Amino acid sequence: MKKFLYGIGLSVVFALAAAPFMPGTATATSTSPSASSSSAPAWTPNYKDCATDKGWFVNEDETSRKPEATATGLKFVNNQLIHHKADLKVDDLEPGTYTANVTPNQPSFFSVEVRDASTGAYGTLRWTPGANLWSITIGPDASKPTVTPGTFSGGDPAALLEGKVTKWGAFTSATKVVTFGVGYTNSPGDGVATVVRRVMFQGKTYDLACTKPVQPSASASSKAPSASSSSPAVVPAGQDSLPVTGSKTWWFVGGGVTLLCVGIVLCLVGTRKIRATRPPRFIA
16 A cells, blocks of 8 residues: 555646646637727818819918819809919910809900019900900009000900009019919809819819829738638647737646655555565664
């Protein structure tokens, strides 16, 4: 019985000592925090995206006359207007056209601004398609008798400006077209609501329809394999790899320690009883 207890104790100790080196599997799971995707606010057409970023603008004294941005184009009503930069000689000027969902109640809806850098002269030429005429209105200035006030019309814009003097100066051969655009005049300011989809000028089409600007996509990074996975990884036990985790692990470890302690106690008890029953040794 004593040797039997001793043998059982040694068996338990050796079994527990050899357990880490026996083939087996350990599972480890890694959980990645769920990415809470907060929905971005809904995008609506706005003046910056639909006009400013496309090169359209109003002058500093016209900020109250901005048109409304819509998905199908810029909406004009009352005295609203818009400009786009240009740079060409008056001799090369050709009338522009546009497409709108409602015909404006002002025939001269397309216009250009002209300026003479050498004299400071400035004015607006408006195009009336039915009559095929350009027109310009020059306001009076009592302090400058050379000004030629009045409304003038003509088919040739260069000839129309010849000899005309504004309060800023006279038009010369150096006068250039500096902007083009569409919209209503400030007076009478009773333009009907109309949405302009596109403007055509000097052989180029300018689309006023507005959609959400394309942002840099993160799809490339989302396609890359994720470093963390929620799937369990199977790894041979005893190697330097994923640790065994979970509440069951503590039961396993606790049970192993208990058995080890029992084995050691049995070994000690067996050893002591064996020694106690040995006959005394006499030295002659």
